[in-house]
Amino acid sequence: MKLYRSFVQPYLFWMSILIVVPMLLIVFYAFTTSGNDIISFRFTLDNFLKFGEPIFLRVLLRSLSIALTTTVISIIIGYPVAYFIAQANEKNQTLLIMLVTIPMWINMLVRTYAWIGILSENGIINNIMTGLGLPTLNLMYTDFAVILGMVYNFLPFMILSIYTVLAKLDKALINASYDLGANKTQTFMKVVLPLSVPGIISGITLVFLPAVSTFVIPKFLGGGNYVLIGNLIETQFITVGEWNFGSAISMIMASVIMLSMFITKRFDQDLEERQSRKEVG
Amino acid sequence: MKKIIGLLLMTLLVAGGLSACSPKETLHVFSWGVYIDEDLIREFENEHNVRVIYDEFASNEEMYTRLLSGEQYDVLVPSDYTIERLVQENLLQRLDLSKIPNRSNLIPQLVGLPHDPQGQYSMPYFWGNVGLVYNMNKVSVDDLEAQGWEILRNPTYAGRVYFYDSERDAFMIALKALGYSVNTTNEAEIQEAYEWLLQMDATMNVVYVTDEIIDSMIAGNKDIAVMYSGDAVYVQIENEEMGYYVPEQGSNTWVDAMVIPSNARNVDLAHKWINFMLSHEAALANTIEVAYTTPIQSVFDEVTAEGGDYADYLDSYVPRLDNPLDEAFRYNNEIKKLLSDLYTLVKAQ
Amino acid sequence: MVGSKKAWISSFVMVGGVLLFFYLPILILMIFSFNDSRSLTSWAGFSLRWYEELFSSRDVASAVGTTFIVAIISTLVSTFVGTLTAIGLSKSKKIVKDVVNSLNNLPILNPEIVTAIGLMLLFSAMNIPRGYITLLLAHISFSIPYVILTILPKLRSLDPNLAEAAMDLGATPWQALVKVIVPQITPGILSGALIAFTMSFDDFVISYFVTGGGVKNISILVYTMSRRINPSINALSTLMVLVITIVLIIINVIPMLNKKERIPIE
Numbered sequence: 001m002k003l004y005r006s007f008v009q010p011y012l013f014w015m016s017i018l019i020v021v022p023m024l025l026i027v028f029y030a031f032t033t034s035g036n037d038i039i040s041f042r043f044t045l046d047n048f049l050k051f052g053e054p055i056f057l058r059v060l061l062r063s064l065s066i067a068l069t070t071t072v073i074s075i076i077i078g079y080p081v082a083y084f085i086a087q088a089n090e091k092n093q094t095l096l097i098m099l100v101t102i103p104m105w106i107n108m109l110v111r112t113y114a115w116i117g118i119l120s121e122n123g124i125i126n127n128i129m130t131g132l133g134l135p136t137l138n139l140m141y142t143d144f145a146v147i148l149g150m151v152y153n154f155l156p157f158m159i160l161s162i163y164t165v166l167a168k169l170d171k172a173l174i175n176a177s178y179d180l181g182a183n184k185t186q187t188f189m190k191v192v193l194p195l196s197v198p199g200i201i202s203g204i205t206l207v208f209l210p211a212v213s214t215f216v217i218p219k220f221l222g223g224g225n226y227v228l229i230g231n232l233i234e235t236q237f238i239t240v241g242e243w244n245f246g247s248a249i250s251m252i253m254a255s256v257i258m259l260s261m262f263i264t265k266r267f268d269q270d271l272e273e274r275q276s277r278k279e280v281g
Numbered sequence: 282m283k284k285i286i287g288l289l290l291m292t293l294l295v296a297g298g299l300s301a302c303s304p305k306e307t308l309h310v311f312s313w314g315v316y317i318d319e320d321l322i323r324e325f326e327n328e329h330n331v332r333v334i335y336d337e338f339a340s341n342e343e344m345y346t347r348l349l350s351g352e353q354y355d356v357l358v359p360s361d362y363t364i365e366r367l368v369q370e371n372l373l374q375r376l377d378l379s380k381i382p383n384r385s386n387l388i389p390q391l392v393g394l395p396h397d398p399q400g401q402y403s404m405p406y407f408w409g410n411v412g413l414v415y416n417m418n419k420v421s422v423d424d425l426e427a428q429g430w431e432i433l434r435n436p437t438y439a440g441r442v443y444f445y446d447s448e449r450d451a452f453m454i455a456l457k458a459l460g461y462s463v464n465t466t467n468e469a470e471i472q473e474a475y476e477w478l479l480q481m482d483a484t485m486n487v488v489y490v491t492d493e494i495i496d497s498m499i500a501g502n503k504d505i506a507v508m509y510s511g512d513a514v515y516v517q518i519e520n521e522e523m524g525y526y527v528p529e530q531g532s533n534t535w536v537d538a539m540v541i542p543s544n545a546r547n548v549d550l551a552h553k554w555i556n557f558m559l560s561h562e563a564a565l566a567n568t569i570e571v572a573y574t575t576p577i578q579s580v581f582d583e584v585t586a587e588g589g590d591y592a593d594y595l596d597s598y599v600p601r602l603d604n605p606l607d608e609a610f611r612y613n614n615e616i617k618k619l620l621s622d623l624y625t626l627v628k629a630q
Numbered sequence: 631m632v633g634s635k636k637a638w639i640s641s642f643v644m645v646g647g648v649l650l651f652f653y654l655p656i657l658i659l660m661i662f663s664f665n666d667s668r669s670l671t672s673w674a675g676f677s678l679r680w681y682e683e684l685f686s687s688r689d690v691a692s693a694v695g696t697t698f699i700v701a702i703i704s705t706l707v708s709t710f711v712g713t714l715t716a717i718g719l720s721k722s723k724k725i726v727k728d729v730v731n732s733l734n735n736l737p738i739l740n741p742e743i744v745t746a747i748g749l750m751l752l753f754s755a756m757n758i759p760r761g762y763i764t765l766l767l768a769h770i771s772f773s774i775p776y777v778i779l780t781i782l783p784k785l786r787s788l789d790p791n792l793a794e795a796a797m798d799l800g801a802t803p804w805q806a807l808v809k810v811i812v813p814q815i816t817p818g819i820l821s822g823a824l825i826a827f828t829m830s831f832d833d834f835v836i837s838y839f840v841t842g843g844g845v846k847n848i849s850i851l852v853y854t855m856s857r858r859i860n861p862s863i864n865a866l867s868t869l870m871v872l873v874i875t876i877v878l879i880i881i882n883v884i885p886m887l888n889k890k891e892r893i894p895i896e
Contacts, residue, residue: 003803003804004717004718004720004721004803004807005718005721005722005726006718007714007715007717007718008715008718008719008722008726008730010711010715011711011714011715011718011730011774012729012730014711014771014774015730015733015734017752018749018752018767018771019733019734019736019737019771020733020736021752022745022748022749022751022752023736023748025748025751025752025755026744026747026748026751029751053626055626055629055630056629058629059629077648080641080644081644081645081648084641084642084644084645085645087641094882096645096649098878098882099649099652100648100649100652101878102874102875102878103652103653103656105828105832105874105878106656106867106870106871106874107832107834107848107849107852107867107870108832108834108849109834109849109852109853109856110659110852110863110866110867110870111655111656113659113852113856113863113867114655114656114658114659114867115655116670116856117658117659117662117670117671118655118658120497120500120502120670120671121497121500121502121503122500122501122502122671122672123670123671124658124671127671127672138440141488152651152652152655155648155652156652159648209739209741210741210742212741213741213742213743213744215743215835216834216835216853220856223488223489223490224446224488224489224490224491224628225446225482225487225488225489225627225628225630227628227629230741230743232625232629233743233747234743235625237346237747237750237839238343238346238347238839239340239342239343239346240342240346240621240625241342241345241346241349241350242621243751246747247747247751250743250744250747253741253744254740254741254744257741261739309843309844314854314857314858315858334843334844335844336843336844337854339857347842350750350754350760350842351754351757351759351760352759352760352842352843353759353843491857492857492858493857493858495858496668496858496859500669
């Protein structure tokens with residue numbers, strides 16, 4: 001057994017360099033100011049204070065609201081789809097889930113790029129509109145385009161998360177509910193839905209997190225002035241060269257995300273507690 | 282277990298072998314996107330039996346940040362004001378002019394410009410100015426002549442304007458519209474320019490793009506676009522409805538030039554590349570492919586002459602040299618930081 | 631759960647609609663890869679010119695090569711290390727398990743861009759020239775946690791005494807490892823390897839920040855190419871979609887074929 005335990009040591013070493021140190025570096029850069037030299041630096045809270053300006057707070061809020069909208073839409077569309085797939089017979093289920101999964105394997109950049117040709121002023125949709133004699137729609141570089149791109153990229157994750165939980169649901173529970181006299185709606189509301197909440201929660205994690213931090217989708221579909229927090233971080237590091245400010249923004253974004261995840265998990269736990277109380281009471 | 286280890290070793294050996302299998306010298310060039318006739322790269326590689334790694338950037342700022350983050354390059358192609366900055370910060374090395382005989386082909390007005398007065402650090406690659414590409418059927422020339430850059434804030438055209446996503450050019454336009462110098466260090470004037478941009482951003486529903494602007498204007502997606510003269514030439518060739526206008530309020534005349542960073546590894550090869558780009562054949566191929574204005578006199582004469590490739594596009598291909606309000610950008614460290622921050626704010630609206 | 635016909639039709643429409651939503655843009659992308667003109671929106675006739683341009687582009691060839699080489703090497707290394715570490719973890723004290731698990735969660739829960747800039751800062755501080763090496767290091771470091779995460783549950787369901795029994799019978803710990811433990815968790819190892827490969831193959835954000843020296847993978851290539859309208863991207867995407875579909879079909883069909891073979895033996 002000792003031999004086996006020693007297997008962990010090399011990885012611990014590796015992890016501390018490649019996982020822990022980078023995070024420490026981000027914190028370091030966030031709290032210091034300098035050029036990009038490590039030698040000359042001084043501690044400061046300036047980077048964080050800079051973010052306090054209304055503009056940047058607005059960027060953060062915009063990112064959160066877009067991510068939230070995307071998540072909600074994904075749940076609204078994803079839940080029914082996952083539910084109906086779970087109702088199908090086994091052969092169809094495998095086929096349908098495979099059909100949902102295949103797009104996920106296609107590169108996210110390619111999937112986002114595909115919408116440019118569809119939404120732009122001379123794109124497919126507007127070609128159809130002009131063909132029908134209707135005025136063209138201004139779809140590209142709008143909130144709509146960005147949310148559409150996000151839903152398109154992340155919806156499969158939501159569907160899969162919810163489906164995984166629904167598929168494992170014990171059919172006996174549902175039958176028991178019918179036996180006890182509940183109709184379809186009541187069974188759904190009181191048995192299926194509550195039991196599927198873990199799936200929704202993990203789906204939210206898989207959608208909200210990337211939606212808040214992505215920069216490719218707003219860049220392709222939103223234009224250069226569509227700045228979400230991911231874009232802000234990217235420009236600070238790649239174009240502007242302000243690694244300190246960029247690190248501070250990353251820390252702020254990471255904290256906000258952790259907070260939202262924490263709240264979501266608490267919500268999940270609260271639900272469970274309430275349920276177990278109901279069962280006892 | 283043995284199989285896994287064996288497989289691992291084999292792969293590492295192969296990978297190691299593959300990477301060791303390039304005993305050729307490599308030349309690392311960092312330049313703008315779509316800025317060269319790619320056949321020239323292959324020609325250079327074959328002639329000197331070397332490998333060229335051709336990397337692209339989208340803005341001077343990105344190039345600078347990448348350079349400073351420790352990346353190693355042999356040839357860079359920055360714009361004039363960035364060359365000034367690199368020289369000030371001792372990041373470039375002096376060129377060995379004896380290795381660049383083709384520099385005698387250069388248009389005389391492009392040598393000895395403020396960013397490189399003795400022509401020791403840079404060799405021009407393309408040049409041009411900044412102007413407005415407009416749909417001749419949808420935008421009135423009277424408006425253009427009367428308003429100049431202010432047309433970008435004319436509500437008649439709201440939602441139909443593309444703006445080039447560049448902090449320098451954004452402030453250039455605002456400052457020129459207000460009648461100030463693009464190189465002003467007067468913070469009040471810069472603040473006014475900032476507000477000019479904010480107002481434009483708030484009322485005109487402007488879209489900020491970089492190279493996407495070219496194909497979009499060819500497709501006629503919008504009616505007015507701020508573009509570099511070279512891109513304007515290309516758009517005009519592909520879309521006959523497009524015209525090019527440079528406001529009388531003044532614009533920026535720019536030069537992109539080839540330089541060699543201090544930490545370049547293949548200095549001799551870098552000189553060969555630069556000399557090659559200045560040759561008549563290479564410069565001709567480049568200007569035909571990219572449509573930007575060539576700095577080589579003989580090529581310039583050839584393509585602008587009667588029957589030349591760009592004879593019909595002289596208004597965009599030939600930057601005017603007679604308007605005293607046209608300026609070149611100069612580099613100033615503090616102002617650059619101020620502009621950077623303000624521009625981030627403008628875009629974040 | 632038979633339900634009325636209306637319910638069946640509406641669910642059919644809903645699922646069908648969503649699938650259509652997923653596949654239409656990709657189909658349009660693929661169709662226009664055969665377009666004779668540069669446009670992404672108006673059809674000018676059938677042509678293979680974009681495929682020709684794709685295959686003659688040295689940039690594309692090198693990006694595809696880089697993507698595969700990095701994916702293969704990082705998969706092999708991370709699967710190897712991940713498997714051994716997971717096995718080690720399963721026999722370790724609780725505190726070690728907790729520490730490793732929490733640290734493992736960092737790259738998984740962190741937004742990709744945060745992991746990316748962390749690595750970029752690390753490589754810059756350690757003065758490692760950005761390129762192939764940093765790309766490999768980055769890919770390996772974000773793959774191993776997923777491999778461990780996939781294999782650990784499989785290890786938990788193993789009988790803990792089997793390895794001991796083998797050693798009692800005279801096997802060396804290595805032999806017990808290779809001949810007893812590994813074969814039982816092979817499906818987990820393969821799953822982990824597949825996940826590692828996919829994550830490396832598809833990666834954009836982390837690669838974009840840590841690479842340098844002209845080294846690009848397919849995602850970065852698409853990102854830089856997409857500034858100009860370039861149906862070669864469509865061609866590249868079409869090929870990628872075809873390859874993925876074929877691979878997925880193979881993966882799903884082979885287990886079925888295996889099952890059919892086993893039945894006669896029983």
